[in-house]
Amino acid sequence: MQIVDRRLNPGGKSLANRQRFLRRAKDMIRDAVRNTAGERSLKDMERGGEVSIPASGVKEPRFHRDAGGFREHVLPGNKEYVEGDTIPRPRGGGGGGNEGSPDGEGEDAFRFALTQDEFLDLFLEDLELPELAKKRVVEGDASGVRRAGFATQGSPANLALGRTMRNAMSRRLALRRPKPQELEELEEALRLAEENDPAEAEALRGRIGVLRQRAMRIPYIDPIDVRYRQFEPAPKPIARAVMFCLMDVSGSMTEGMKDLAKRFYLLLHLFLKRRYKQVEVVFIRHTHEAKEVDEETFFRSPETGGTVVSTAFEEMIKVMEARYSPADWNIYVAQASDGDNTSADNDRTAHLLADRVLPASQYFAYLEVGREDDGGPIGFMPRETELWRTYGRLRTVEPRLAMRKVRHRKDIYPVFRDLFRKGAVEAQKA
Structure with a gap:
């Protein structure tokens, strides 16, 4: 079975690229979303929209050719860091435009549009009602599933291997299918009889042939043994x-x-x-x-x-x-x-x-x-x-x-x- 996702990409852009970008820049986007709480009007609080993040934060790493050769560097020391220290990324904000900053440095802003669901998921992440106790529970919407026994037909993903093997074993025992160990013992006895007693060897060959035919007529696993797990919607x-x-x-x-x-x-x-x-x-x-x-x-x-x-x-x-x-x-x-x-x-x-x-x-x-x-x-x-x-x-x-x-x-x-x-x-x- 193949599942094809035919949802339209938002804005005509690649959905996979958008989701990958959201994962990579999640921290910066989340901070930008939360900073909008004091700027938005009450009626726009829950809507999506554009947020600004530092343009330097969306650059992707890339490989490039090295200059090669041997080079020597003389680097000045410092009083703040030693080898192995981790330097955090500067948390930049700033806006775009052509105006320079007072110290001669600036940073452009990258504007990114979020849907309402994306905006609210980031806005309300990691929040909960404290001390929510299960006093008297009620049946909610059918948002979950529960086991509903077994069926003879279903998806291969729902194959109940344990139940299938138990059914197969029960059928083999009921029909007296020859065991592999039994055939091995008869074949060993046949080898010895061929050297000492030709008449007994002939009888053993006949018995072994009957058992092999019986084993072929009674398969190890039959389609009637196969069971699939069955599920049904259940309110949580x-x-x-x-x-x-x-x-x-x-x-x-x-x-x-x-x-x-x-x-x-x-x-x-x-x-x-x-x-x-x-x-x-x-x-x-x-x-x-x-x-x-x-x-x-x-x-x-x-x-x-x-x-x-x-x-x-x-x-x-x-x-x-x-x-x-x-x-x-x-x-x-x-x-x-x-x-x-x-x-x-x-x-x-x-x-x-x-x-x-x-x-x-x-x-x-x-x-x-x-x-x-x-x-x-x-x-x-x-x-x-x-x-x-x-x-x-x-x-x-x-x-x-x-x-x-x-x-x-x-x-x-x-x-x-x-x-x-x-x-x-x-x-x-x-």
Whole structure:
């Protein structure tokens, strides 16, 4: 059987050459893809497109003729390297064009177009939901296969050699096919009889002839012995999980802060949609009151008001008790806020988080967004917010609670990756 790949090459170019280039320049392309998180608009976050990598990184090694002969070199020494040291490749960026760099050196950029699937695979590589436990599993899509016995017809690749040989042996034993050892013993007896007893030798020749004819009529392996493994589609068991997205949209959240929070949630939504088909997402927005909303409202609806964080937890607990029992579901929570809260609500927020939310959750990620100028002058220690202090006391005893701060678009992806990288909870415990 021959399998012919008739898929069209993208852009009229060689698919094999494209895949080889992606493998060879994967590290540079991946870094370029991740650097675009702070530059793209929200609606373009998941699309493919062009990325720029240093042109020097795409050069292929080649053989060339040596000048030949004997040459002597006198090389100056240095204080940094000794023989055997490995010098890392410089991580260049830079853009193309005709303008020179200030020091007289420059590097052109090589632009490479990625499809949406290639872009997302590189963008979300090595991420996972921490502590995903198989509580009560459900049957997922028919994305796997399972053994379904044996068949008398099938592909040579699925030949069940062990079962075929057992069938052949059973048939040979049932039909009493002569064994090779039995024929060898008779032939040895015939050799001795030919020297001493011609009558016995004649009888042995007849018996040997009968056994050989019988062996020819009963083959060692017959087509009726052959068996092929049979497979059928089978749904894979999937652990059920739900992600609660809690976003502060109160009046203290500026448009820049909301943009950072939305970028974080958009990355999270892309990650869940790409990697986990059966993970449900619950969107909750809150000011002084909280409400479960749909995806469109969560990302685009304008809203303002006071800040009472406990209302978001109360709404989450209400939804969880109604639809997502912790005994059956893996509960994940991602909260984004500027850290402000009504002073009278801090104790209740801490109580709900410590006694109701964290015990039911596999992982709780808190992202605190701020203004770009919140850092203050050099040597200035920024003020810790109400929520940061409240959550910080719980983090010392609860490794499933992760806290990060972000103030710039360019920091969104590194922070997101830090929160959902493989082994995030183990790193917190350590």
